[in-house]
Amino acid sequence: xxxxxxxxxxxxxxxxxxxxxxxxxxxxxxxxxxxxxxxxxxxxxxxxxxxxxxxxxxxxxxxxxxxxxxxxxxxxxxxxxxxxxxxxxxxxxxxxxxxxxxxxxxxxxxxxxxxxxxxxxxxxxxxxxxxxxxxxxxxxxxxxxxxxxxxxxxxxxxxxxxxxxxxxxxxxxxxxxxxxxxxxxxxxxxxxxxxxxxxxxxxxxxxxxxxxxxxxxxxxxxxxxxxxxxxxxxxxxxxxxxxxxxxxxxxxxxxxxxxxxxxxxxxxxxxxxxxxxxxxxxxxxxxxxxxxxxxxxxxxxxxxx
Amino acid sequence: xxxxxxxxxxxxxxxxxxxxxxxxxxxxxxxxxxxxxxxxxxxxxxxxxxxxxxxxxxxxxxxxxxxxxxxxxxxxxxxxxxxxxxxxxxxxxxxxxxxxxxxxxxxxxxxxxxxxxxxxxxxxxxxxxxxxxxxxxxxxxxxxxxxxxxxxxxxxxxxxxxxxxxxxxxxxxxxxxxxxxxxxxxxxxxxxxxxxxxxxxxxxxxxxxxxxxxxxxxxxxxxxxxxxxxxxxxxxxxxxxxxxxxxxxxxxxxxxxxxxxxxxxxxxxxxxxxxxxxxxxxxxxxxxxxxxxxxxxxxxxxxxxxxx
Numbered sequence: 383x384x385x386x387x388x389x390x391x392x393x394x395x396x397x398x399x400x401x402x403x404x405x406x407x408x409x410x411x412x413x414x415x416x417x418x419x420x421x422x423x424x425x426x427x428x429x430x431x432x433x434x435x436x437x438x439x440x441x442x443x444x445x446x447x448x449x450x451x452x453x454x455x456x457x458x459x460x461x462x463x464x465x466x467x468x469x470x471x472x473x474x475x476x477x478x479x480x481x482x483x484x485x486x487x488x489x490x491x492x493x494x495x496x497x498x499x500x501x502x503x504x505x506x507x508x509x510x511x512x513x514x515x516x517x518x519x520x521x522x523x524x525x526x527x528x529x530x531x532x533x534x535x536x537x538x539x540x541x542x543x544x545x546x547x548x549x550x551x552x553x554x555x556x557x558x559x560x561x562x563x564x565x566x567x568x569x570x571x572x573x574x575x576x577x578x579x580x581x582x583x584x585x586x587x588x589x590x591x592x593x594x595x596x597x598x599x600x601x602x603x604x605x606x607x608x609x610x611x612x613x614x615x616x617x618x619x620x621x622x623x624x625x626x627x628x629x630x631x632x633x634x635x636x637x638x639x640x641x642x643x644x645x646x647x648x649x650x651x652x653x654x655x656x657x658x659x660x661x662x663x664x665x666x667x668x669x670x671x672x673x674x675x676x677x678x679x680x681x682x683x684x685x686x687x
Numbered sequence: 688x689x690x691x692x693x694x695x696x697x698x699x700x701x702x703x704x705x706x707x708x709x710x711x712x713x714x715x716x717x718x719x720x721x722x723x724x725x726x727x728x729x730x731x732x733x734x735x736x737x738x739x740x741x742x743x744x745x746x747x748x749x750x751x752x753x754x755x756x757x758x759x760x761x762x763x764x765x766x767x768x769x770x771x772x773x774x775x776x777x778x779x780x781x782x783x784x785x786x787x788x789x790x791x792x793x794x795x796x797x798x799x800x801x802x803x804x805x806x807x808x809x810x811x812x813x814x815x816x817x818x819x820x821x822x823x824x825x826x827x828x829x830x831x832x833x834x835x836x837x838x839x840x841x842x843x844x845x846x847x848x849x850x851x852x853x854x855x856x857x858x859x860x861x862x863x864x865x866x867x868x869x870x871x872x873x874x875x876x877x878x879x880x881x882x883x884x885x886x887x888x889x890x891x892x893x894x895x896x897x898x899x900x901x902x903x904x905x906x907x908x909x910x911x912x913x914x915x916x917x918x919x920x921x922x923x924x925x926x927x928x929x930x931x932x933x934x935x936x937x938x939x940x941x942x943x944x945x946x947x948x949x950x951x952x953x954x955x956x957x958x959x960x961x962x963x964x965x966x967x968x969x970x971x972x973x974x975x976x977x978x979x980x981x982x983x984x985x986x987x988x989x990x991x992x993x994x995x
Contacts, residue, residue, distance in 0.1 A: 430792055430795075430796060432799075481969060481973060484973050485972065485973070488972075490791055490792045491738045491791065491792070491795060492972050494738075494740065494792065494795050494796075495924065495928075495968060495972060496968070496969055496972050496973075498740070498921055498924075498965075498968070499964075499965040499966070499968035499969040499972070500965065500969065501917075501918075501965070502918065502921070502961040502962065502964055502965030502968075503961075503962055503965035503966055503969065505961060506958065506959065506961045506962035506965070507962070509958060510958065510962075618803075618916070618917065621803075622800070622803045622807070625796070625799070625800055625803070626800065629796065629797070629800065666800070666801075666804045669800065670785060673785055673788075673789075673797065674785065674788075677788060677789055677793065678793075
């Protein structure tokens, strides 16, 4: 036991552990927002949207521009946080109508290649519009400081994420299981053709789902903007993590995304304590183990052809 | 390729340094490397029916392994270069064991994820790989340093590699691989171990991707984490699509077009190259559904047969 506590002195520090849990949970919440959108889009359209990270990046950049553009008042940030994801949703809608709609019936690999191409296009467009320099945005005044939690300082902005993301999760659960639209979405994940045969406008449903997924990515990006340097590489970072979440949780599974996002968030924050330099490897190790035991993820369904 | 075409190509390649200025020899060297990378990739896509989205990992392993041996252990280049295909095929074996368990979309996604792991490790492990700064100043020995000498060296090695790949494709193993691509279930019923064949193809593909990476490392004189980045994985895919997935030499032709295009465009507008590349790929997929990628789509009926 002595050996372990010498190796990991933080183990005896209960408040540090609690803070790590909190920060792990907030990282997990960001990841949930992004990955649940990716998972939802896959569940309905069967397209793995590799450009999801790019949409997240656009959300962050849009927030930066909107905060600069809007009057410098206390509500400026909040209005920007509302508008930026809507902009991303519109972009997602345009992508779905103009491009993705044409490849649903094609080989899944063609769809992957298409969204791969979108990463390059969106990345370059972001570079052209916003330039190569990193951007940053002030946290809103209300949440700029830290709060004392368990005798440690904890950035109060993260509390916002810890509140908002579960609210969105609950809202999504409500929409999925208590509204007609949610029922249609669940039906579409099970049998699209039958749904279409029953007279539902499946094409419109796809567009709506893609826009909603894009909104989630944009919201995640906008929310993350004040906590990171808004930079060109941020799309691939988040894509990698969202990928792990979606694969571990199971493609198309709502609850799977939530659980896996929290797991990944906690793994990251404790991984940094235990193996500082290889915490990321730990993450992929977990993914590899999940894939060996359950290739379709913790809560996903086995692959169909 | 018919015999006369082959002979003319060989003659042109041998005589090129007499006629071309060094710059064009470097371009040809690049084309040869890109062609090898894409042909190795196409062993999976065209002949095995497996699309990897993380092949940059094996290219990068092939680039970093000899670079590290030269830089950290002080090995000479010619001794270090064999480490390139070796390291890459070990990587391909370790990752491949997991990747070939899955099919189609899941296969592509897991290969992409493993590619990102390699990228992250290279990027984060600063003490070994130099992280973002890469490993600089790894050059071939003096007698091999000139553009013409390195051109001959690369073209000869690439030609040998292509010959080996061609023999593999034409061998019983190659035929079995094609059978697996066409109809995995039927292949299994006639006694072919589907997973083992896929894994072997994956390792062979990794081996030659690694050789391409190693050759590129000494051509470039330095290696960077970008080599493992997912945009690099896109390259052999586009090259193979451009040149034709169905034929053995298609990717080689694609590499020629791709490298020339990249040079022309990024010389003028470096920023626009990814935009052009992404846009071109999207346009091809949307506008030419039955074009040269029709070969891939033609396999769709076989996918239905995989329902087991």
